[in-house]
Amino acid sequence: MALVLRALIDAAGQGGSFRKRKVEALVRRIYGLFMVFLAWGGACNYVAAADPIHIVVMIEPQRYFVQQLGGDHVAVTVLVPPGADAHTFEPKPQVLIQASQARVYVAMGIPEEEAWLPRLKAIRPDIPLVHQDQGISKMPMETRDEIHRQQPSSAARTSHGGHPEADHHHHQGMDPHIWLSPKLARIQAETIGRALCSVDPAKTGDYEMRLGVFQQRIDDLDQRLTKVFDHLRKHRSFLVVHPSWGYFARDYHLKQIPLEIEGKEPTAADLVNVVRRTAAESIPVILVEPQFSQRFARLVAQESGIRMMVADPLAFDWEANLWEVGQRLADHLSQQP
Structure with missing residues (x-):
């Protein structure tokens, strides 16, 4: 780029000093705009290459929710391994230490989780907790x-x-299995979406767009299931x-x-x-x-x-x-x- 601009100035010099000064001023403006463009492009590349937000959840359906809402902006770790029972899961100390390094922990709200969450808070008192069951009235479990x-x-x-x-x-x-209700899933998606906007406000527009799309898919699923069971x-x-x-x-x-x-x-x-x-x-x-x-x-x-x-x-x-x-x-x- 610099060589091209230098050639323009030299060629303009053949037409007199006045013409040369005008061309030099124009070249300086072009060069300045070019450098601004490079700086802006580098900033955009930096944002795009930024590390995703590390979020820890308890079970796989939560990972699905967070990924639908966060896309490439999030990296999700699931505590309960596949095939394990979430009700009897007891995280080992090293697992809690790894979880404490997350940007956000999304709590499912089952009693067994509440039993070990204080240990996580003891490792990192300031870890942001998002309660996925916030705003949901849970259903009582039936007795024998x-x-x-x-x-x-x-x-x-x-x-x-x-x-x-x-x-x-x-x-x-109370029944903790709230994620198995499409009607309640809509509320849970909103809770997680708000949390993502809070910890990563620069991408609020994208999170809100993803929330709207996901909630529409939830509504569509609910309507299809309603039709399936209405035939009974x-x-x-x-x-x-x-x-x-x-x-x-x-x-x-x-x-x-x-x-x-x-x-x-x-x-x-x-x-x-x-x-x-x-x-x-x-x-x-x-x-x-x-x-x-x-x-x-x-x-x-x-x-x-x-x-x-x-x-x-x-x-x-x-x-x-x-x-x-x-x-x-x-x-x-x-x-x-």
Whole structure:
């Protein structure tokens, strides 16, 4: 560039001093603009090459949420390894030390997590915590007495909308599985999106755009699942080993009946009651999860003649997983006469 400008000045000198001065002034302006352009381009390249924000989450669906909202601006670490049970996960000291180096920790809000979060705060008191369950009213878990008190007549009782009506009793503990509800996922996405804007305000426009796109996809998924389950005429109850699908069931006017109650394995009496209820209500399927033993599910399936269906609540691809679970579950429920 400099050689080209020098040649222009020399050529202008052949036309007299006045012309040479004008060309020199013009060349200086061009050169100045060129240097500004180089500096601006370098700054842009620096921003683009900046390290992504390190965010730590507990489970894979959270990683999916953060990546949809943050894109290339974030790098996400998941604490609970694939196949492990989040309810029994206990991070080792070195894991907590690594987590403490993150820019943000997104808390899921399950009781077991609350038990070790103070240890993380002790390592790094100023680590920003984003509570994914912020602004969500959680659903109480049903007790053993409540589940076994529900006779076929009460389970079939419907509301004015023609769907099963929920029973309201005193409960032990709150259901933490809020990510399995598309309706609640919309709120969780907003919470995470606001947090990203707060820690990285320079990219607020991009985060807000991504939030709008993701929420639209959540709404589309919710509408598709609603149509799938609206076609069911009668049977809306299904068995589960671990009561993970309560919010999903509530969203689409279904009823989950768990084998595991109050965090404990079923007793022999529990299994007898479940088998009887399965026959009385013509329940066609039991959902099993990769993180839990299928021993009791097999016993119930063999005694009742019902089918087993794998449904992973911790799958990474949250949208595809919920859509697949919904389609397969609706198919099982619709096959009952």
